[in-house]
Structures are given as structure tokens and as C-alpha cells.
Amino acid sequence: MDKTTSEKTTVIVAALDQKTTAKEVQEKLARNLGNTSEAGKIKKIITGKQQQVIIKVTGIEEAKQLKEKKINENEKLKNELKVTQPRSKTHEVIVYGIPDGTQQEDITKSITTALNKSPETQTIAKIFEDNNKRTHAIVKLPTIDAKKLITIGRILIGFLSCTVKPYHTIIRCFKCQEIGHKTYTCTNEERCGKCCGKHDTRKCEADKNYTCINCVNYNKKNGNGFETTHCAYDRKCPTQLKTMNDLRDAFRRSRQQHQPTQTANNEQ
Numbered sequence: 001m002d003k004t005t006s007e008k009t010t011v012i013v014a015a016l017d018q019k020t021t022a023k024e025v026q027e028k029l030a031r032n033l034g035n036t037s038e039a040g041k042i043k044k045i046i047t048g049k050q051q052q053v054i055i056k057v058t059g060i061e062e063a064k065q066l067k068e069k070k071i072n073e074n075e076k077l078k079n080e081l082k083v084t085q086p087r088s089k090t091h092e093v094i095v096y097g098i099p100d101g102t103q104q105e106d107i108t109k110s111i112t113t114a115l116n117k118s119p120e121t122q123t124i125a126k127i128f129e130d131n132n133k134r135t136h137a138i139v140k141l142p143t144i145d146a147k148k149l150i151t152i153g154r155i156l157i158g159f160l161s162c163t164v165k166p167y168h169t170i171i172r173c174f175k176c177q178e179i180g181h182k183t184y185t186c187t188n189e190e191r192c193g194k195c196c197g198k199h200d201t202r203k204c205e206a207d208k209n210y211t212c213i214n215c216v217n218y219n220k221k222n223g224n225g226f227e228t229t230h231c232a233y234d235r236k237c238p239t240q241l242k243t244m245n246d247l248r249d250a251f252r253r254s255r256q257q258h259q260p261t262q263t264a265n266n267e268q
């Protein structure tokens with residue numbers, strides 16, 4: 001059973017009342033659902049963290065039944081228990097150099113062809129153009145499908161074979177805008193993500209007169225001529241793109257050193 005299936009056959013039950021313990025949740029369930037035909041469909045019951053009871057059942061349909069019919073429609077249980085299912089994990093990949101005019105559907109179609117099936121959940125693609133006017137797409141997929149695509153390495157869009165690589169998300173501080181750390185560890189001065197003034201981005205009154213603090217600083221340090229008239233959070237920000245490229249290069253080098261399956265992960 002792959003990971004995605006395992007998530008779909010798991011039901012998490014928690015008490016709405018914080019004082020109820022996991023054991024009490026389990027007893028409540030046993031009292032209300034405890035017939036033998038039901039027991040046959042349950043593979044395992046685990047007491048989890050935070051007053052949770054995790055139930056593994058035999059199939060996807062059984063999980064749905066348990067969640068919707070047996071608990072959410074049970075007069076006694078529905079007001080006392082909250083039922084959820086684990087969220088399936090997703091991963092982002094980047095598809096390089098897609099043809100001009102490529103639409104979301106084209107990408108979904110190409111991915112379906114490459115995987116030989118539709119991805120488990122809906123594909124979300126963000127299409128953007130980089131500094132050199134090349135168009136790329138960032139695609140969010142279930143981890144299992146993303147890994148498969150990365151192994152295949154390319155997808156065919158129109159007549160173009162486009163490279164697929166893991167997408168490394170970079171972190172940016174919401175307080176000072178700098179790339180590489182998060183707000184809670186920030187010791188820098190506050191900087192606006194729109195105009196680079198010394199105030200909170202949300203209070204900015206600059207009307208499209210944007211200046212990117214990161215590109216200004218990058219130019220100062222490296223003497224580059226990065227274009228600076230954009231927000232610090234702009235996906236096309238040259239400093240962000242450069243940071244991402246550097247990450248990708250580092251990833252490539254680490255792969256060459258540790259063949260064959262080293263995956264770097266730089267998620268937030």
C-alpha cells in the first residue's frame with residue numbers, strides 16, 4: 001500500500017471537549033459503533049497525541065463510511081467528536097522552459113501522459129517568466145507523483161521536451177524582507193516589502209512605486225545591475241531567482257556526489 005492510500009484509509013477522531021482523553025474517545029466509539037461487522041473493517045486503532053484516536057480501516061470507501069455515516073451522522077457522536085483524515089503530502093516541481101502560451105490544462109495533460117495516469121489530486125500550476133524571458137511552471141503534486149516525475153525528468157508540452165526538477169522554496173522574512181531567515185529569528189530593522197521604507201508592508205502607501213530592498217542590496221554588494229522596481233515578494237525578483245538557481249546548482253552538485261537518489265529538501 002502506498003502512502004497516499006494509507007492516508008485515505010485513516011480516520012482521525014478527536015473530542016471537541018478538550019478534557020476528554022483519547023481513551024474516553026475510544027470508549028465512546030466502542031459503545032456507539034461496536035458491532036461485529038464494523039470490527040471487521042477496522043484494521044487498527046491507535047491512541048494518538050492530543051486526545052486523538054487514529055483508526056486504520058480496510059479501504060477508502062470504509063474510511064468514508066466511518067467518517068460520514070457512522071460518526072458525523074450519529075446523533076450521539078456528532079456533537080462530541082470531530083473526525084478528520086490526514087492530509088496527503090504534496091511537493092512542488094518546476095518545469096523549465098515551457099512554450100509561450102502554455103495553459104494550465106496543457107501542463108496537467110502533459111503530466112497525466114508522463115505519469116500514465118491522472119495525479120491523485122488536482123494539479124496547481126503557477127506559470128511565470130524569468131529575467132531572461134523564459135517561461136517556467138511550478139506545479140504542486142502529491143509527493144508520490146512529484147517523485148515519479150522527477151525521476152522521469154521531463155515532460156512533453158506541445159513539441160517541446162521540458163525538464164522537470166524539484167522546486168526549492170526559499171524563505172523570506174516578512175519583517176526585513178531578507179531571504180534565508182524567518183521573521184521570528186529576525187534581528188534586522190523593519191523594511192517594507194513594497195517600497196523598502198522603514199515600516200510594515202501592510203501599512204505601505206506607495207502606489208506602484210515599488211523598490212525591492214533585496215535587489216538594491218544585491219546590486220550594492222555585487223555591483224550587479226538587477227532591476228529593482230518590484231516588490232520584495234515578487235516571484236520574478238532577480239535576487240529570489242538567483243537564490244533559487246544557486247540552490248538548484250547546489251542540489252545538482254550534491255546529486256553528482258551521492259548518486260543515485262539523494263534528495264535535497266529546503267522546504268519552509
Ligand SMILES: [Zn+2]
Pocket residue numbers: 173174175176177178181182183186187188
Ligand atoms: Zn528579517
Ligand SMILES: [Zn+2]
Pocket residue numbers: 192193194195196197199200201203204205206
Ligand atoms: Zn512601503
Ligand SMILES: [Zn+2]
Pocket residue numbers: 212213214215216227228230231232237238239240
Ligand atoms: Zn528583487
